[in-house]
Structures are given as structure tokens and as C-alpha cells.
Amino acid sequence: MSEELNPHLRLLLGPGPSPVHPRILKAMSTHVVGHLDPDFLAVMDDCQGMLRALFNTENQVTFPVSGTGSAAMEASVCNIIEPGDKAIVCVNGVFGGRMSDVASRYGADVVTVEAPWGQPIDPQDVKAALDANPDAVMVGVVHAETSTGVLQPMEEIGAMCREHGALLLLDCVTSLGGVPVELDKWGVEVAYSGTQKCLACPPGVAPITFSERALGKVRERKSKVTSWYFDVSMVEKYWGNERVYHHTGPITMNYAIREALRIIFDEGLEARFARHALASKALQAGVEAFGMSMFAQEGARTPTLNTVALREGMDDGAVRKSLLNDFNIEIGGGLGAVAGKIWRIGMMGHGATQANVVYLLSALEVIFSKLGYITKAGDGVGAASQVYADAAS
Ligand SMILES: *Cc1c(COP(=O)(O)O)cnc(C)c1O
Numbered sequence: 001m002s003e004e005l006n007p008h009l010r011l012l013l014g015p016g017p018s019p020v021h022p023r024i025l026k027a028m029s030t031h032v033v034g035h036l037d038p039d040f041l042a043v044m045d046d047c048q049g050m051l052r053a054l055f056n057t058e059n060q061v062t063f064p065v066s067g068t069g070s071a072a073m074e075a076s077v078c079n080i081i082e083p084g085d086k087a088i089v090c091v092n093g094v095f096g097g098r099m100s101d102v103a104s105r106y107g108a109d110v111v112t113v114e115a116p117w118g119q120p121i122d123p124q125d126v127k128a129a130l131d132a133n134p135d136a137v138m139v140g141v142v143h144a145e146t147s148t149g150v151l152q153p154m155e156e157i158g159a160m161c162r163e164h165g166a167l168l169l170l171d172c173v174t175s176l177g178g179v180p181v182e183l184d185k186w187g188v189e190v191a192y193s194g195t196q197k198c199l200a201c202p203p204g205v206a207p208i209t210f211s212e213r214a215l216g217k218v219r220e221r222k223s224k225v226t227s228w229y230f231d232v233s234m235v236e237k238y239w240g241n242e243r244v245y246h247h248t249g250p251i252t253m254n255y256a257i258r259e260a261l262r263i264i265f266d267e268g269l270e271a272r273f274a275r276h277a278l279a280s281k282a283l284q285a286g287v288e289a290f291g292m293s294m295f296a297q298e299g300a301r302t303p304t305l306n307t308v309a310l311r312e313g314m315d316d317g318a319v320r321k322s323l324l325n326d327f328n329i330e331i332g333g334g335l336g337a338v339a340g341k342i343w344r345i346g347m348m349g350h351g352a353t354q355a356n357v358v359y360l361l362s363a364l365e366v367i368f369s370k371l372g373y374i375t376k377a378g379d380g381v382g383a384a385s386q387v388y389a390d391a392a393s
Helices: 022-028 036-057 069-080 094-105 123-132 155-163 212-219 231-241 249-266 269-289 315-328 354-371 380-390
Strands: 060-065 088-092 109-114 136-142 166-172 190-192 207-208 303-307 342-346
Touching: 022 207, 022 249, 022 303, 036 060, 036 207, 060 231, 060 249, 069 094, 069 190, 069 231, 088 123, 088 315, 094 136, 094 166, 094 354, 109 123, 123 136, 123 155, 136 155, 136 207, 155 166, 166 212, 166 315, 207 212, 207 249, 212 231, 212 303, 212 342, 231 269, 249 269, 249 380, 269 303, 269 354, 269 380, 315 342
Parallel strands: 088 109, 088 136, 136 166, 166 190
Antiparallel strands: 060 207, 190 207, 303 342
């Protein structure tokens, strides 16, 4: 027989999963009831109500999909896209690329709007793509691109999509719960997120929401949704008023997201967003004190995922291995074209704290001193401490 499970207690400061709040672990140890038990139906109602408030939407059809963020990406796209539909997808990193791949697998004729990694998409480029492709049925955008640390400004794109009759679909996986998400104000028609980034919850279910206009597109389909599992017209019969069996809801994960949402509203959205912003600012001050710079363009950075450009001659693998083995800290490396060139440091959910910023910077100072990257320890922690001191005064 295998031994009892005993994974390391890591501090998860990478691109996700993020540290799980202890209240959520406790909720997950609660006993399981049936997926149509009145107690569970109340859990479903709670989750839906709080998700609407967090997404800032009136959308009736708002619920946690059974699956991770990628499942919700697939559930969003597969309902909207019919084979042969034209889809505009904005790509400035890995997750925009994934959305484009998903759309093409469901038969979309995909047109991409691109920006260099580390920069946001220019809304004028979206407008040009819509003008050139008036038959496009959707525009896909990633709000916080986890591969680059860019936060996409969302004020303009929604109105452009409305004007052209295209549905705006937004990936909020690394933004929801960490920065403001205002779906109805921005004119977003379909959006999804995940639990393992800024909701401080393990991976397993993923918030999703469809507007009435988006559901109209689903109702007008000439062909059935290619995915049985994610067909919102069927899943909706379980999550909506009918409450009839579709698939067995992952009971424990719904306890988890319910508790995650309760924690968020206990803290308050403004306080929560301020906490994320401050942790990111302090972290940035610390890494800049090491003579390093941020990768994502200034003014377009998400506080939830901080990308740091390595200095010439720094050994990516050696630093991350020491962080993990000597300090039990996980941070992320770069993906694709920036592999070995950047680090991705998550300040997400329960992880976005002063204590974690200081601990990470201290650990980096020990490692950097050993590797000869800095001559004197204390500058990084000092700079971060100053940010917190200034914020408190
Ligand atoms: C993590 C992530 C996903 C995928 O979520 P999984 O939970 O890994 O399936 C999608 N989009 C973005 C922006 C992400 O950061």
C-alpha cells in the first residue's frame, strides 16, 4: 500500500493555484448531501447570487461550471460558436492563444487581433477587425493575461461590439476577486473565471455568466451545441428554476466556492482590491530595489500576477528551485517566448498579503546573496516595507 498523503506545505505565489483560505478547507470537510437536496439547492442559490454581485451583472444565468477555468472557457465558446461562425479573438499571450484554439476546434473561422506580449490590445485594432469582419459573432478578450501580467482596459471594447452586433466574451480567470470586474457596465455578454486564482479556492469549479443577448444566440442555433456537458440550455435546467438532474454537481467544490464568495463579501470588494494593489506595489518596489524591472507595460499591469524580467546572467532554474526547496515558495516561470526570461509572481486572493511579500523578498535576498546577484541584503524588504509604511500613514 502507498503511504499516507503528505504533500509539502507550500506558499503558492505562482500563477495559480493560490493559497487556499482555511475557512474554505473547513467548508470542504463538511459532509456531502445529494445534488438535489434542499440544503444543496440553497448552496446553489447562494453561489449564484454572490457571483452576480462579484461579476457586477444582472445576468440570471450565472453559476459555477463543473470544471476548471479552461472548462469554463470551453463552455463559453462552444455555446456561442456554430461551425462556420466568424470569431475575433484578441491574442497577447498564452490564454488568448488558447481561446483562439478552443474557438477553432468548435468550428469557428478565427480572426486574431494581436499585441506584443507584455502590452494590452489596442481597442482601435479591435474596431478595425470588426469593420473588416462585420459578420463576426463574437470578440474574445482576456482581462488579465496570466502569461504576461497585462490587465486589459475594458472601457471601450463593449460598445464597439454592440455596434457591430458581436458578443463580447471575457476571460476573467485571473481578475475576478482581485481587481474590479464590471460586466454589465463594460457590455460583456459572456464571461468566465476560475476558483484557483483570486478566489483563494482549490481548482474544480469555475464561475460563468451569460447575458440575455448571448442566450438569444444560443437559442437561435441551427445546430446543437457540440458539447453535451457544457450545453448551457441543458445545464441551465439544473442551475435555473427547474432544478432537474443534468450531471451530478460537485458538491464539495460548491461548498468551497460558496465559502470563498462569503469571505470576499466579508472583506468587502474595495478593501480586497486595495489589498491586492498594495501587495503588488510593495512587491514591485522590492524587485526594483534588486535592479530588476517589471515585464508588463506600465499602466497596464494586473496586481494579481506580477511579471518580473530577469537580469542578464540570472539563473531562472536555480532561483526557483531554491525558493521551492529551501523556502517552500512556489513562483512561476515564463511561458513560451519568455521562458527563462521572466518570473510570474501571483498576488492572488488569500496570498496577497504583506507577510507573503516580505517573506518572498527575504528569501530572494538570501538566494541572490548566495548567487552574487546582490551585494547587500535588505534593500528589497526595505523598499516593500516603505510602501506599506507610506500606505499606513
Ligand atoms: C489559469 C487560466 C486559465 C485556465 O484555468 P485552469 O483553471 O488552469 O483550467 C484560463 N485563462 C486564464 C487567463 C488563466 O489565468
